[in-house]
Amino acid sequence: MMARSGSLKRGKIAIIGAGWAGLAAAVELAGKADVTLFEASRVAGGRARGVADKGFSFLDNGQHLLIGAYRHVFELLDKIGVNHHEIFLRQPMQWHLHDGVQFRARRLLPAPFHLLTAILQAKGARLPEKLRLLHQITALTLWHKKQHLPDVSVAQWLEKQHVSQKWQAQFWQPLVWGALNTPMQSASLRVLANVLADGIWHSRENSNYCLPKVDLGAVLANPALSYVQARGVRYLPEHRVQKMVYQNQQLALFGETFDRAIVAVAPYHLLNVLPENWLTPSFQAAISQIKYHAITTVYLRYNRPVALPAAITGFADGTTQWLIDRSQINGANEIAAVISVSDQHGALSPEQWVQRVQADLQRILPDLPAPIAVQTITEKRATIAADVQRPIPNPREFAQYGVLLAGDYFSARYPATLETAVQSGMNAARQILKTLA
Numbered sequence: 001m002m003a004r005s006g007s008l009k010r011g012k013i014a015i016i017g018a019g020w021a022g023l024a025a026a027v028e029l030a031g032k033a034d035v036t037l038f039e040a041s042r043v044a045g046g047r048a049r050g051v052a053d054k055g056f057s058f059l060d061n062g063q064h065l066l067i068g069a070y071r072h073v074f075e076l077l078d079k080i081g082v083n084h085h086e087i088f089l090r091q092p093m094q095w096h097l098h099d100g101v102q103f104r105a106r107r108l109l110p111a112p113f114h115l116l117t118a119i120l121q122a123k124g125a126r127l128p129e130k131l132r133l134l135h136q137i138t139a140l141t142l143w144h145k146k147q148h149l150p151d152v153s154v155a156q157w158l159e160k161q162h163v164s165q166k167w168q169a170q171f172w173q174p175l176v177w178g179a180l181n182t183p184m185q186s187a188s189l190r191v192l193a194n195v196l197a198d199g200i201w202h203s204r205e206n207s208n209y210c211l212p213k214v215d216l217g218a219v220l221a222n223p224a225l226s227y228v229q230a231r232g233v234r235y236l237p238e239h240r241v242q243k244m245v246y247q248n249q250q251l252a253l254f255g256e257t258f259d260r261a262i263v264a265v266a267p268y269h270l271l272n273v274l275p276e277n278w279l280t281p282s283f284q285a286a287i288s289q290i291k292y293h294a295i296t297t298v299y300l301r302y303n304r305p306v307a308l309p310a311a312i313t314g315f316a317d318g319t320t321q322w323l324i325d326r327s328q329i330n331g332a333n334e335i336a337a338v339i340s341v342s343d344q345h346g347a348l349s350p351e352q353w354v355q356r357v358q359a360d361l362q363r364i365l366p367d368l369p370a371p372i373a374v375q376t377i378t379e380k381r382a383t384i385a386a387d388v389q390r391p392i393p394n395p396r397e398f399a400q401y402g403v404l405l406a407g408d409y410f411s412a413r414y415p416a417t418l419e420t421a422v423q424s425g426m427n428a429a430r431q432i433l434k435t436l437a
């Protein structure tokens, strides 16, 4: 229960931020409270949004990949009537490095045999290497159960396991970059173990890859806004909330008063919204210690089909980590190239990113012509570093003022993702619903 006493009759609730956390909260509260959703930008979706297409079949602010384990995301999509079997290309977990190991989970086998057989049948590895990889994954799943052990960085653990350079480069590093968007030297082994145990190792369904066939606005923001507006939610885009004012047990925003608020902005925007006199030193310290990493996505369009060997093809030794082949997703002659932790490459211009990605692509397709359209998008604070001892602020820190926090950064168990954003938005809304009469 929230600390502030008294239950509300159809309370007046402000949600600040229409990213995936704020949208999830709005859907949960729609029809059950008097809700206003404030969004600073023109478009909803936050760090997972569609952008104007400039000749592409669709564009986002960055390529996103979901996995079957995103239970709260699929629950949300079900609720707002989005058929996620249609809007995602769902494929069994696969690992296809152009310059390295390749395997693909078996469709018909139950977990963990779907993965065991995949690794045993992997291309580009000798049997002893496959057995060692299986041993390491098993050791990590066993370590995961020992919650009392102190967390260490993935790099420290790999060193202790005597993992070779080849396997660091061909499996662990791309895995940690992709799943945690964090360098191995600082990435939390515990978070990685949680992702493996609850994701690819848990069940065949959880380990599926889900690639959007449409832009992220069409996946969530647009249908969620239609759903909530049809249920009386007032949506106010281009409304950047400045410091909230708290008076007489009410919150004032844009000259209007509210009983409760959910603040669903990224941590780097929190201090613009929260009054200074609310902030404790420990909360400020937690927020200031959060680290971010960039993700760069280069979109390329060609005048002829570009067929890559797998829908997701990676490199152990390239600038590009993963190439997403849209011809296998929506039939377009387009590639989305993903560079996680792209801040480690220094400040490259959009043209330099394109040149590097095109050079990587030509390693697979030497006759590839120059692209006819390109778009490079770098999100400097794409995700929160999943470091060892990452600070997790308390989302109920300001419950005494009727304010709950939501966002991707509140999960100690998982990296900051769409799933943790949605889960946290739902949690905040459910807390508030408990206080409604």
Ligand SMILES: Cc1cc2nc3c(=O)[nH]c(=O)nc-3n(C[C@H](O)[C@H](O)[C@H](O)COP(=O)(O)OP(=O)(O)OC[C@H]3O[C@@H](n4cnc5c(N)ncnc54)[C@H](O)[C@@H]3O)c2cc1C
Pocket: 016, 017, 018, 019, 020, 021, 022, 038, 039, 040, 041, 044, 045, 046, 047, 048, 061, 062, 063, 064, 065, 066, 239, 240, 241, 242, 264, 265, 266, 269, 272, 273, 295, 296, 297, 379, 381, 382, 383, 406, 407, 408, 409, 416, 417, 418, 419, 421
């Ligand atoms: C390039 C890229 C690739 C990614 N890839 C993946 C992936 O493959 N899989 C995955 O699961 N996750 C991925 N992520 C992470 C995922 O996008 C985020 O975890 C998620 O979108 C965060 O949602 P959120 O609602 O917590 O925060 P945000 O998306 O940051 O939403 C906050 C919202 O609040 C608004 N706002 C801020 N201040 C104010 C204010 N004062 N008043 C009103 N509104 C305000 C912002 O405009 C924004 O819309 C990726 C992120 C990026 C950028």
